Amino acid sequence: MIALNEKWLELADVKDELAVRDWFMGTSGNLAIKVTDEPLEFLVTASGKDKKKRTDEDFLLVDENGQPTIEKFLTPSAETLLHCAIYRKTQAGCSLHVHTVANNVISELYGDAGKIDFQGQELIKAFGLWEEDAVLTIPIIANHADIPTLTREFEATISADKGAVLIRNHGITVWGKNSFEAKKLLEACEFLFQYQLALQLQLK
Numbered sequence: 001m002i003a004l005n006e007k008w009l010e011l012a013d014v015k016d017e018l019a020v021r022d023w024f025m026g027t028s029g030n031l032a033i034k035v036t037d038e039p040l041e042f043l044v045t046a047s048g049k050d051k052k053k054r055t056d057e058d059f060l061l062v063d064e065n066g067q068p069t070i071e072k073f074l075t076p077s078a079e080t081l082l083h084c085a086i087y088r089k090t091q092a093g094c095s096l097h098v099h100t101v102a103n104n105v106i107s108e109l110y111g112d113a114g115k116i117d118f119q120g121q122e123l124i125k126a127f128g129l130w131e132e133d134a135v136l137t138i139p140i141i142a143n144h145a146d147i148p149t150l151t152r153e154f155e156a157t158i159s160a161d162k163g164a165v166l167i168r169n170h171g172i173t174v175w176g177k178n179s180f181e182a183k184k185l186l187e188a189c190e191f192l193f194q195y196q197l198a199l200q201l202q203l204k
């Protein structure tokens with residue numbers, strides 16, 4: 001129970017920080033944090049809520065299939081299966097999904113290529129890429145309305161315990177070993193997206 005309370009507060013703090021950045025427009029976005037490995041249980045945001053507000057019904061505990069374990073009166077995020085895929089395939093402890101204008105525009109500009117590469121950018125070091133010629137590749141997948149289909153395509157891109165995937169004209173999902181790392185990766189991605197968009201304006 002102590003672990004659950006601690007994880008709840010940790011995720012609530014992340015939610016507040018992302019809310020200050022205005023990254024939950026129109027109730028979009030969802031967040032998750034792992035509580036136990038065996039059985040796999042994690043806290044996930046309740047669906048459709050105003051994530052800028054802090055309440056006792058912000059999160060609920062779900063199992064490996066995204067089914068609520070205790071709070072049957074709350075509905076888990078519509079995108080819970082994406083978080084399930086992350087915890088099934090990796091050792092990640094936290095996963096974050098936000099919609100921003102920058103991540104949506106980048107996903108549309110590079111969507112046909114199925115990825116965007118970043119090289120020669122200091123902030124790719126957030127992903128542990130310290131070599132001078134290192135490349136950060138962020139996959140871009142189609143925004144399938146059917147969540148199991150979206151999850152299958154999303155899951156196929158997962159290859160490490162930390163990462164990021166863009167869903168075209170929808171948003172980004174990142175994951176890392178804990179909430180600190182996941183937030184760091186999210187901020188690094190948003191910086192890189194904003195840089196890329198600003199650069200393209202300059203080149204016109």
Ligand SMILES: CSCCC(=O)C(=O)COP(=O)(O)O
Nearest residue numbers: 026028029030047048077078
């Ligand atoms: C209003 S945003 C559409 C759903 C979505 O993409 C999202 O991130 C929020 O859905 P949730 O069920 O997690 O509130």
Ligand SMILES: [Zn+2]
Nearest residue numbers: 028029079171
């Ligand atoms: Zn979403």
